[in-house]
Amino acid sequence: MTLSGALEVASCTDPGMVRSHNEDSIASDGDQGLVVLADGMGGYNAGEVASGMATTVIITELQQLLEKRVPYEIDAHSGKLVAHQLLHEQIAKANTSIYQAAQTQPQYAGMGTTLVVALFYDNKMTVAHIGDSRLYRLRGGELRQVTKDHSLLQEQIDSGVITPQQARQSQNKNLVTRALGIDPIVEAEIHDYETQPEDIYLLCSDGLCDMVSDDDIGLALQTLSSNLKLCAQHLVQTANDNGGRDNISVILVRVLRDYPAPRSIVGKMMSWFK
Amino acid sequence: MAKLILSMDGLVLKEIALTKERTTIGRKPHNDIQIDNLAVSGEHAVIVTILQDSFLEDLGSTNGTVVNGQPIKKHFLQNSDIIELGKYKLKYVNEAVAGQAKAADFEKTMVLRPGSVKTATAAAAAPAPAAAAVPVAAAAGAKNFSNTVAAQSATGAPVAPPKPAAAPQKNAALQLLSGANAGKELDLTKPLTTLGKPGVQVAVITRRPQGFFITHVEGASFPVVNGKTLDAQAHSLNDHDVIELAGVKMEFFLKT
Numbered sequence: 001m002t003l004s005g006a007l008e009v010a011s012c013t014d015p016g017m018v019r020s021h022n023e024d025s026i027a028s029d030g031d032q033g034l035v036v037l038a039d040g041m042g043g044y045n046a047g048e049v050a051s052g053m054a055t056t057v058i059i060t061e062l063q064q065l066l067e068k069r070v071p072y073e074i075d076a077h078s079g080k081l082v083a084h085q086l087l088h089e090q091i092a093k094a095n096t097s098i099y100q101a102a103q104t105q106p107q108y109a110g111m112g113t114t115l116v117v118a119l120f121y122d123n124k125m126t127v128a129h130i131g132d133s134r135l136y137r138l139r140g141g142e143l144r145q146v147t148k149d150h151s152l153l154q155e156q157i158d159s160g161v162i163t164p165q166q167a168r169q170s171q172n173k174n175l176v177t178r179a180l181g182i183d184p185i186v187e188a189e190i191h192d193y194e195t196q197p198e199d200i201y202l203l204c205s206d207g208l209c210d211m212v213s214d215d216d217i218g219l220a221l222q223t224l225s226s227n228l229k230l231c232a233q234h235l236v237q238t239a240n241d242n243g244g245r246d247n248i249s250v251i252l253v254r255v256l257r258d259y260p261a262p263r264s265i266v267g268k269m270m271s272w273f274k
Numbered sequence: 275m276a277k278l279i280l281s282m283d284g285l286v287l288k289e290i291a292l293t294k295e296r297t298t299i300g301r302k303p304h305n306d307i308q309i310d311n312l313a314v315s316g317e318h319a320v321i322v323t324i325l326q327d328s329f330l331e332d333l334g335s336t337n338g339t340v341v342n343g344q345p346i347k348k349h350f351l352q353n354s355d356i357i358e359l360g361k362y363k364l365k366y367v368n369e370a371v372a373g374q375a376k377a378a379d380f381e382k383t384m385v386l387r388p389g390s391v392k393t394a395t396a397a398a399a400a401p402a403p404a405a406a407a408v409p410v411a412a413a414a415g416a417k418n419f420s421n422t423v424a425a426q427s428a429t430g431a432p433v434a435p436p437k438p439a440a441a442p443q444k445n446a447a448l449q450l451l452s453g454a455n456a457g458k459e460l461d462l463t464k465p466l467t468t469l470g471k472p473g474v475q476v477a478v479i480t481r482r483p484q485g486f487f488i489t490h491v492e493g494a495s496f497p498v499v500n501g502k503t504l505d506a507q508a509h510s511l512n513d514h515d516v517i518e519l520a521g522v523k524m525e526f527f528l529k530t
Contacts, residue, residue: 131383162350166350170327171326174384175383175384182385216465219464230478230489241482241484
């Protein structure tokens, strides 16, 4: 199944102004409706290895699987939506690969990565995330953060210890409570959302949202929506102008038109008999 | 690691490192910071420290707690805040901020085990006197990462709060030289200002610390600056540059 022409995708990744390595990794396939972003951590180049493994495993495996599997159908074995099943399995696979590499090769010990994946199909999107890489949505001129970080600060906000405004002043940034490749098993948070034409989705690493306010991100998405590539570059540039203390990665997805699943009578009949 | 400097009438009395999760301040001797002065209540205030962050809370004291001249009930302490209790002053110093220039290598993302985080946040949310175990951060691989958060805060400093974008010193504006609105001025106050007609030709002027830049956004034709057609790259604007866009001429100028 292809979404050709339904989505426009642009991306940009940059080491920032302080770091010598870029430990972020991004991958996308607009025709398959698939975008992946990972922010690695670990010494030397281990962070790059972890984030690179995560994006490579997830994008290549899902590209192949989506040739055969239909994301909006229900999986016969698990009773789950195929989209969820696929994301769940491939994230587990990426986790195992990173974890085993970290366990067996001393230079990779302790490496891990955050992850945010979005899969678009049938006028919907399924988002899976782990850690503090985020997905935002711009709709009707309003920017909304869709994912909720798995981080110490988010837990403090949830339990009322600090307010979201205070969180921006906190010294406790960069402490994630979940990451890919750190433990033998990891649970991704997976949710579904309806999409609309003209929506713009932003996937980003914390190097963007720590350095650029939501207001400025929203302004950029709104003002530069007609040139998505420029918009991605502008966001990275703004983060760098503000200090660029971390690697910065941005993937933008614009919904150009509806992309409903093909639902013929025959198709429905077939699915009953499967 | 964060610390407090206790002083009276400009005279430094002592320094107190905020090593404990709860540091109590009061007149009675069981407090971590005892201030033997009648203006200070028996149990006056408490500072809850979670990794690199500290929160000051007044415990219903008679004379109240003042930070930077403002009475507070609960306050998220920032580097060089001055806490006043009667005649005494406590200056909050967070070296994580002070030493941030060297800190770049340390401010990498780390993983906190979920269990340990629960302890830290729960202890802070409920002002229970029991000191929770020091949260243990999983060593995330880098050679500098140490096993306990206490040690981590002694060596490394996480990211500093983002500073607002350093806006260019000067303000700038555009004056329209042709078209129906000739003579009108448009102040360039926003980080991004778009010009032109959507669907036909649009350019954007970005306000950056280095100055103002014009970039082509959409349309078949590119903006012209001082008679020269731009390419897709951002172009730095100088005082009195003349821009032509969608059939309208305008002059860019800096304001004093």
